[in-house]
Each structure stands twice: as C-alpha cells, then as structure tokens.
Amino acid sequence: MLTVEHLNVWFGHPPARVDAVKDAGFTVAPGESFGLVGESGSGKSTILRAIAGLIDTWSGRIEVAGQPVAARRRDRAFYKTVQMVFQDPYASLHPRHSVDAVLSEALRLQGMDDIDRRIARLLDDVGLGRGFRFRYPHQLSGGQRQRVAIARALAAEPRLLLLDEPTSALDVSVQAEILNLLSDLRAEHGLTYVMVSHDLAVVGHMCDRLAVMQQGRIVEVMTVEDLRRGAARQDYTRQLIAASAGYQRA
Amino acid sequence: MTLLSVRNLRVTFPTRQGTFEAVRGVSFDLGRERLGVVGESGSGKSMTGRSILGLVRPPGLVTADRMQLEGQSILNLPERKMRKIRGRRISMVMxxxxxxxxxxxxxxxxxxxxxxxxxxxxxxxxxxxxxxxxxxxxxxxxxxxxxxxxxxxxxxxxxxxxxxxxxxxxPEILIADEPTSALDVSVRTEVLNIMDRLVRDRGMGLIFISHDLNLVAQFCDRVLIMYAGRIVETLAARDLHQARHPYTRGLLNSLPRLDAPQDRLPVLQRQDSWRDGDPIAESLETEFPGGL
Structure with a gap:
C-alpha cells in the first residue's frame, strides 16, 4: 500500500539547512497498521507530512498503492487514497465552521454527490450521531472534535490513513474511545494506517509493526510482538522501551 | 509534621448559567513527602494548586474552612503578603x-x-x-x-x-503542575530525579499534579484522585493498582499496556454518583500513611 525508499527531508538552505529525515525506508502492506515512534525532533511527524504532501523539500521515492507520488502538487486522486488526522483537535478544526460545513467541504472537494446522506453516515461511522451536525467546534469536547477530524478524513473514502499522534491531546479515558473507534473503522473499511506516536503502549495496542526513529534516521523496524517481548536489536530502542516503562527511583 | 493543611477548599466561578464549582470541598494535609494529584482535564487538580498560591483571578472565588502553611493561614491573603509566600515559601513549576x-x-x-x-x-x-x-x-x-x-x-x-x-x-513546598508532560521520556526521568533528590535532601513537600497515573504511582508517596472537583480516593502510591473507586479503576483499565495486549480497551462508564458519592479515603487525620 505504501513504499518509502531513501527518503530525505530537509528544511531551510545551507548553511542553516536542517536534515530532518535521513535515508528513511519502510513498506506498509494493504490493511496493515504501521507505527512510527521516537522522541520529539526524531523526524517521525516529518515523514508523515512528506507522505501527505504537506512538505515539498524531500527526495527519494514514495509510492502509494503502486503509484509514485509527485514531489509537489498532488492530484485529487491522491487525496482520495490518502488522508491525514492531526494531533490537536483544538487546532485542526476551523473555529467558525460547523461540523456540517467541515464535512460537506471535504465531500464536495472529492466531487461526491448525495452529500446529505453521506454526512449522516459519516457521523454515524464515528459514533457522533446526527445531532452533532450543526454544532461548532467550541460546542464539542476534545474527543468529539477528534471524531469530527476522523470523519473529515473518512469523507474521501481513503484507503490509507495517516495518524499524527491522534490521541496525545486527549485524556486516557477518551483516548481509549478514539483508539477503539480507529480499530473498528480499520476493520469495517479495510483501511491501512500509518500512526505516529511517542507512546509505545499506544503503538503496541494499535499497530502490527513499527519503526523506531532517532535523529532523523530509522534505527530499527520491528514487530509489535518483538516490542512486547523486549526483543529489540538496537540499544536506542531498548533505552526507549525502558524509559517508557516509567520511573525507577534513582 | 504538617507543612500545608487544607480543609473544604472550594473554587467557584460565576457564569451566565449560574455558579460553576471547579473545586468542591477538597481536604488534604501535606508533609515532607511527594503527594500526587491525578485526574482528567477539568477535574480541578490545577485549580487546587493555583488556589494555594492565590493565583485564582477574580471573579473566581476561593473559600476554605482552613488553608494553613505551618499553622499560619494563607487563605485570601492580601497580594502584598501573598508575595512574601509565593516563590519564597511555596513555589510552582508549570x-x-x-x-x-x-x-x-x-x-x-x-x-x-x-x-x-x-x-x-x-x-x-x-x-x-x-x-x-x-x-x-x-x-x-x-x-x-x-x-x-x-x-x-x-x-x-x-x-x-x-x-x-x-x-x-x-521553598518549603513545591507545586509542580504537569512538570514533565511536555518532555520526552528520557528527559522526563532526569527531571524527576532532580525533584526526587530535592524532596529527600531538603525535606521539601512536593505536590505533583499529573494526568499520568502510572507515573504518579511510581514517583509519589501518596496519591489523591480527583473527579469533578472532588477527591474521590486517597491511596498510598504503591497501592494504586489496588484502587477501589470505580473511577480510578476505570482510568487504569483504559490505558493500553504493552505487557497485557487486548483487542478493545475498556471505556470508562461515568456514573453520576461519582460526583457526590462518598470518597474512599483513610481518615484525614492519619499522618501521611505513605509519606516519610
């Protein structure tokens, strides 16, 4: 479904150029859920944004569903296949657009018809119900906002969903609801996920395989079973797992 | 020895729909210990910390039966006197x-x-x-x-x-409001070690406000669990996983765990009774059961 080869992403110009991602490569099979983990600044979100076409200073090869993607402008067909859900549901929804406006815009951009019925179904899909259709973001809780953001991504009926820390701004009880929703949607719609998270437990719950990133490089690609067994090959991964396990008094 | 003693603390804000109570009758004692305060957003944990330092701005209103720093009342002190306490005797890390x-x-x-x-x-x-x-x-x-x-x-x-x-x-007391939430896990351990050492070496009292139950269980001596502005349960931190209140249990269960995979995460079913039901706590007058 997704192939990334020799991906380099940089910002700025020399001498101030920053190489945010260096020679990253991985593949994600159709229907798989793939995690990208690492500390802040490791380049995990940057990879996601390069795939989504939000950054155009990259080199290498990105293939989605067998098609190489363009470096700059992506066409409508691309966004019909690939959609993204962002970290902060407080920032990713326009404060003055109602849920109805957000969803109908996304549907119209994809040239969908029968918008009325589709909005109702999207709201059902994300467990909001039709009563939420004419609400504004400030009338929604964080979890409800993230459900709207997920509905917006699903509007295009994509096959690959890019999830950038979709629950890290939410309370743990709400996180559980959103993770369950994402699992259900993946099963129902046969979606492929690439999920960025700093939380190994969340990735362990949601994903089949994961890549561990450090300073712009992928240091290890492993299965979640290996992660659970603590069978990391790299020192850095072991440190990350140990640090995530919590605090041991010195 | 009690550094800080709080009884029936209430923080209210007037709104167009009537008075909103952010903190509804919180009582606790703080000794030379690490006291964790956990709860979800909106549970009143940060407001509790801010009200101790007199940082709740009007029209917010702070009332309490008692708020004493080493026996001296610090409730609603005039700003000039509060400034002698804030920073010097009680400090806060945001x-x-x-x-x-x-x-x-x-x-x-x-x-x-x-x-x-x-x-x-x-x-x-x-x-x-x-x-x-x-x-x-x-x-x-x-x-x-x-x-x-x-x-x-x-x-x-x-x-x-x-x-x-x-x-x-x-300072004698440090209030740390989510001091490590914005940090990576590797840096987090360092910052916690520093605070831990300060509590031990200087005999400081630490109020550690966090949404992260596991971290609090590992780092603190004692934990207050807050829900809707009240303390619903008080526990020794090492007993957190034996928590009895359904809210605490629900929060713990909703966390994904690497060592215990499951297909679906249990979702918290909120009960109205949690808002006003009886809290689960040892008697307040017991001196720091999990502390020094």
Whole structure:
C-alpha cells in the first residue's frame, strides 16, 4: 500500500539547512497498521507530512498503492487514497465552521454527490450521531472534535490513513474511545494506517509493526510482538522501551 | 509534621448559567513527602494548586474552612503578603517552560532577579547562587546557559531552568503542575530525579499534579484522585493498582499496556454518583500513611 525508499527531508538552505529525515525506508502492506515512534525532533511527524504532501523539500521515492507520488502538487486522486488526522483537535478544526460545513467541504472537494446522506453516515461511522451536525467546534469536547477530524478524513473514502499522534491531546479515558473507534473503522473499511506516536503502549495496542526513529534516521523496524517481548536489536530502542516503562527511583 | 493543611477548599466561578464549582470541598494535609494529584482535564487538580498560591483571578472565588502553611493561614491573603509566600515559601513549576520563561531576558538575569526578589543580597552573590542552582539541576555548562535566551535551550533544559529558578529561594513546598508532560521520556526521568533528590535532601513537600497515573504511582508517596472537583480516593502510591473507586479503576483499565495486549480497551462508564458519592479515603487525620 505504501513504499518509502531513501527518503530525505530537509528544511531551510545551507548553511542553516536542517536534515530532518535521513535515508528513511519502510513498506506498509494493504490493511496493515504501521507505527512510527521516537522522541520529539526524531523526524517521525516529518515523514508523515512528506507522505501527505504537506512538505515539498524531500527526495527519494514514495509510492502509494503502486503509484509514485509527485514531489509537489498532488492530484485529487491522491487525496482520495490518502488522508491525514492531526494531533490537536483544538487546532485542526476551523473555529467558525460547523461540523456540517467541515464535512460537506471535504465531500464536495472529492466531487461526491448525495452529500446529505453521506454526512449522516459519516457521523454515524464515528459514533457522533446526527445531532452533532450543526454544532461548532467550541460546542464539542476534545474527543468529539477528534471524531469530527476522523470523519473529515473518512469523507474521501481513503484507503490509507495517516495518524499524527491522534490521541496525545486527549485524556486516557477518551483516548481509549478514539483508539477503539480507529480499530473498528480499520476493520469495517479495510483501511491501512500509518500512526505516529511517542507512546509505545499506544503503538503496541494499535499497530502490527513499527519503526523506531532517532535523529532523523530509522534505527530499527520491528514487530509489535518483538516490542512486547523486549526483543529489540538496537540499544536506542531498548533505552526507549525502558524509559517508557516509567520511573525507577534513582 | 504538617507543612500545608487544607480543609473544604472550594473554587467557584460565576457564569451566565449560574455558579460553576471547579473545586468542591477538597481536604488534604501535606508533609515532607511527594503527594500526587491525578485526574482528567477539568477535574480541578490545577485549580487546587493555583488556589494555594492565590493565583485564582477574580471573579473566581476561593473559600476554605482552613488553608494553613505551618499553622499560619494563607487563605485570601492580601497580594502584598501573598508575595512574601509565593516563590519564597511555596513555589510552582508549570507545564510548559516555553510559556513560563521571559523570552526577552537572559536565563541568568531571570534567575538572579527571582532570587534577589525573595532573598535580597548582592548581585554577585545572587549570580553565584544561580550558577549553583543550574549545576544542581544537572546543567553541565551553567556559565553558557546563564547567557542564553529561552528560545536557545531545549524543552527539557527549559524545564530544568524553571525548577532551578523556583528552588533558588529554598521553598518549603513545591507545586509542580504537569512538570514533565511536555518532555520526552528520557528527559522526563532526569527531571524527576532532580525533584526526587530535592524532596529527600531538603525535606521539601512536593505536590505533583499529573494526568499520568502510572507515573504518579511510581514517583509519589501518596496519591489523591480527583473527579469533578472532588477527591474521590486517597491511596498510598504503591497501592494504586489496588484502587477501589470505580473511577480510578476505570482510568487504569483504559490505558493500553504493552505487557497485557487486548483487542478493545475498556471505556470508562461515568456514573453520576461519582460526583457526590462518598470518597474512599483513610481518615484525614492519619499522618501521611505513605509519606516519610
């Protein structure tokens, strides 16, 4: 479904150029859920944004569903296949657009018809119900906002969903609801996920395989079973797992 | 010995729909211990911390039957008197150093200013103290960091600088509001070690406000669980996983775990009775069961 080869992403110009991602490569099979983990600044979100076409200073090869993607402008067909859900549901929804406006815009951009019925179904899909259709973001809780953001991504009926820390701004009880929703949607719609998270437990719950990133490089690609067994090959991964396990008094 | 004693603390805000109670009758004692306060957003945990320091702004209203710092009432003190306590005897570290440090002042000047405000003394002595404090929070090159501006340091270092600044006047109590939530896990351990050492070496009382149950269980001595402005359960931190309140249990269960995979995460079913039902706690008058 997704192939990334020799991906380099940089910002700025020399001498101030920053190489945010260096020679990253991985593949994600159709229907798989793939995690990208690492500390802040490791380049995990940057990879996601390069795939989504939000950054155009990259080199290498990105293939989605067998098609190489363009470096700059992506066409409508691309966004019909690939959609993204962002970290902060407080920032990713326009404060003055109602849920109805957000969803109908996304549907119209994809040239969908029968918008009325589709909005109702999207709201059902994300467990909001039709009563939420004419609400504004400030009338929604964080979890409800993230459900709207997920509905917006699903509007295009994509096959690959890019999830950038979709629950890290939410309370743990709400996180559980959103993770369950994402699992259900993946099963129902046969979606492929690439999920960025700093939380190994969340990735362990949601994903089949994961890549561990450090300073712009992928240091290890492993299965979640290996992660659970603590069978990391790299020192850095072991440190990350140990640090995530919590605090041991010195 | 009780450093801080709070009984029936209430924080209310008038709204167009009537009075909103952010904190509804919170009582606890703090000794020379690490006291964790956990709860979801909106549970009143930050408001509890802010009200102790007199940082709830009007029209917010703070009332309590008792709020005493070593026997002396600090409830609704006039600002002039509060300033003698805030920073000097009770200090607070906020969540995000990016928003708590002055962006147009060098780090050294900020620590020196904070220190002299509380302790007075000559500039040169204050500078030495600032250098010592930066070294105490494991900053390797304090001379260089003194010259730096906040945007030139990383989040983890910014948070350590905040802690250095807050601890320079040697407060008796430190209130830390999500001090590690904005930090990476590797830096988090360092910052926690620093706070841990300060509690042990100086006999400081620490109120550690967090949404992270597991972290609190590992780091603190005692935990208060807050829901809808009330304490619903008080526990020794090591017993957190034997919590009895359904809210605490629900929160713990909703966390994904690497060592216990499951297909679906249990979702918290909120009960109206949690808002006003009987809290689960040992008698308040027991002295710090999980503490020193």
């Amino acid at each position: 969540q995000d150093p990016k928003f708590s440090l002055n962006p147009v002042m060098s780090i050294g000047d900020q620590i020196v200013e904070a220190y002299r405000l509380h302790a007075g003394g000559a500039r040169a002595a204050a500078r030495q103290k600032a250098l010592d404090m930066l070294a105490a929070v494991q900053i390797r090159d304090p001379e260089r960091v003194m010259q730096a501006y906040p945007h030139e340091v990383s989040g983890g270092m910014g948070q350590r600088i905040m802690i250095a600044m807050m601890l320079a006047p040697d």
